Amino acid sequence: xxxxxxxxxxxxxxxxxxxxxxxxxxxxxxxxxxxxxxxxxxxxxxxxxxxxxxxxxxxxxxxxxxxxxxxxxxxxxxxxxxxxxxxxxxxxxxxxxxxxxxxxxxxxxxxxxxxxxxxxxxxxxxxxxxxxxxxxxxxxxxxxxxxxxxxxxxxxxxxxxx
Amino acid sequence: xxxxxxxxxxxxxxxxxxxxxxxxxxxxxxxxxxxxxxxxxxxxxxxxxxxxxxxxxxxxxxxxxxxxxxxxxxxxxxxxxxxxxxxxxxxxxxxxxxxxxxxxxxxxxxxxxxxxxxxxxxxxxxxxxxxxxxxxxxxxxxxxxxxxxxxxxxxxxxxxxxxxxxxxxxxxxxxxxxxxxxxxxxxxxxxxxxxxxxxxxxxxxxxxxxxxxxxxxxxxxxxxxxxxxxxxxx
Numbered sequence: 585x586x587x588x589x590x591x592x593x594x595x596x597x598x599x600x601x602x603x604x605x606x607x608x609x610x611x612x613x614x615x616x617x618x619x620x621x622x623x624x625x626x627x628x629x630x631x632x633x634x635x636x637x638x639x640x641x642x643x644x645x646x647x648x649x650x651x652x653x654x655x656x657x658x659x660x661x662x663x664x665x666x667x668x669x670x671x672x673x674x675x676x677x678x679x680x681x682x683x684x685x686x687x688x689x690x691x692x693x694x695x696x697x698x699x700x701x702x703x704x705x706x707x708x709x710x711x712x713x714x715x716x717x718x719x720x721x722x723x724x725x726x727x728x729x730x731x732x733x734x735x736x737x738x739x740x741x742x743x744x745x746x
Numbered sequence: 747x748x749x750x751x752x753x754x755x756x757x758x759x760x761x762x763x764x765x766x767x768x769x770x771x772x773x774x775x776x777x778x779x780x781x782x783x784x785x786x787x788x789x790x791x792x793x794x795x796x797x798x799x800x801x802x803x804x805x806x807x808x809x810x811x812x813x814x815x816x817x818x819x820x821x822x823x824x825x826x827x828x829x830x831x832x833x834x835x836x837x838x839x840x841x842x843x844x845x846x847x848x849x850x851x852x853x854x855x856x857x858x859x860x861x862x863x864x865x866x867x868x869x870x871x872x873x874x875x876x877x878x879x880x881x882x883x884x885x886x887x888x889x890x891x892x893x894x895x896x897x898x899x900x901x902x903x904x905x906x907x908x909x910x911x912x913x914x915x916x917x918x919x920x921x922x923x924x925x926x927x928x929x930x931x932x933x934x935x936x937x938x939x940x941x942x943x944x945x946x947x948x949x950x951x952x953x954x955x956x957x958x959x960x961x962x963x964x965x966x967x968x969x970x971x972x973x974x975x976x977x978x979x980x
Contacts, residue, residue: 592764600839600910606816607905610955610968614907617952693953695979696972702929705892707964713955713972 610714613722617686620679627676634660670740678733685725693718747773750825752783753834754795756846765843767834768792774825780833781809781820796846804962807899811847812836817901817960838904840913854900857916861942863923866935886931893926893970895963902957902967914946918957918967921948925970928977939978948975 601618604611648656692698693713698721700712738744749771757765770791772783781799788795797820799809804822811820814834825833841849867873902918909915921942927933942948948971957967 589764596839597910600907607954607956608959610953611907611959614952614954690953694951694972694975696969696976699969699972702889702892702966702969702973704888705964705966707962709964711955711958711964711966711969713953713958713966713969 608714609719609722613686613690617683617690620683620686624676624679624683634664667741671737673740674733674736677736678729681732682725682729685728686722689718689721689725692721747775750774750783751832752787753832754784754787754847755836756795757837757843758845759843765846776826778825779821780811780813780818780823780825780828780835783825783833784820784835796844796848798848805897807897810838810899810901810904812838812904817905819899819901819962822962838900840904840906840909841900849900851900853913854903854917854919855898858898858920858923861916861920861924862935862938863920863927865927865930865933866938867932868934880932882931889929890926892965893922893929896923896926896961896965897963899962901960901962902965905956905960907954907956908950908952912946912950915950916942916947918951918971921951921974922957922965922967922970925974925977928974939974942974943978948978951975 602615604615689698698715698718700715703712705712734744750773752770752772753767754770755765756768770787772786772791775782779802781797781802784795784797785799788797797809799821800806801808802821804819807819809820810817812818812835813820813823814828814830817838820835835847837843837847837849841851841854844850865873896919898919900919902922903909906915906918909917924938924942927935928939951968951971953968953972955968958965958969961967
């Protein structure tokens with residue numbers, strides 16, 4: 585396989601993962617679950633690095649001088665206290681809540697608990713795996729995620745306060 | 747007569763790249779399917795076009811392809827129902843390309859065969875020369891009936907995003923077919939479950955549901971895989 589074909593295949597695979605196309609709600613769930621998982625994981629790494637730097641980066645493993653640690657903490661807090669990071673945290677709130685609730689839905693679906701039973705089926709009939717119960721859980725995860733984002737926006741930036 | 751524009755994927759293996767699209771104007775007739783359009787192109791406009799088809803009535807499963815971004819049987823897709831002026835025809839994904847829109851489905855069939863997706867009885871002599879009928883109740887039949895409608899067209903395998911990212915994944919069709927036999931009360935081949943109780947087996951399915959969306963025969967592989975997963979835990 586030539587290098588060009590290999591890159592083209594990798595790009596095609598990435599598109600398959602990121603673009604749900606016309607496949608329906610469950611495919612959107614798949615894409616959103618993967619994207620939210622990756623973004624939250626990257627945020628978690630960045631968060632650990634950022635909080636680690638409060639007490640002087642790699643010196644986190646030693647007990648730093650109190651004044652130095654306090655100064656570093658205040659600098660970090662003042663650096664992070666701006667609308668861009670606050671909006672970013674609201675998006676993280678959205679993704680974390682969506683990933684959690686949708687994850688519970690997926691676990692239930694994986695064990696066949698919120699799906700229908702195998703039955704005689706006409707071609708245009710909705711598949712039993714696309715049951716109302718599991719789809720309701722998907723919409724619940726979307727609703728709670730939006731609520732979490734709005735709550736975070738209000739808590740950090742006071743967007744809904746007079 | 748009104749014409750419809752076909753954008754057809756063309757590929758020759760000797761060219762060494764993924765191919766390109768060529769456009770054809772096809773006169774549109776009432777009741778014309780995408781397969782009819784492709785046959786018109788082959789007979790009247792470009793005899794070098796390769797298309798795989800056989801029964802023309804959604805039974806054989808030969809003419810699976812992607813039309814306007816969705817996996818369909820070309821013989822089962824009416825041009826009028828697409829409601830588009832341009833019809834883009836591509837080969838199925840997740841299969842090696844042979845030529846134009848014809849793919850190599852060998853691996854798809856091998857995966858199914860490796861799972862021994864046929865009825866297994868402990869008494870082989872009785873299975874080959876049955877001395878009585880092995881009747882099923884209505885309830886026993888309901889458990890497997892829809893899964894027996896699979897025509898092995900491979901559309902589910904093409905639509906599956908997991909196969910796309912992990913080619914070793916057994917795929918929706920093979921797993922569904924195995925569930926069909928494990929759920930059959932006449933089957934006694936229980937040891938087959940171990941073959942799918944692994945990373946590339948039932949545990950890799952992410953329930954994206956695309957397999958059940960595209961199935962032209964109304965089979966629900968997503969449901970079968972989740973039930974198979976439950977069986978693997980017991």
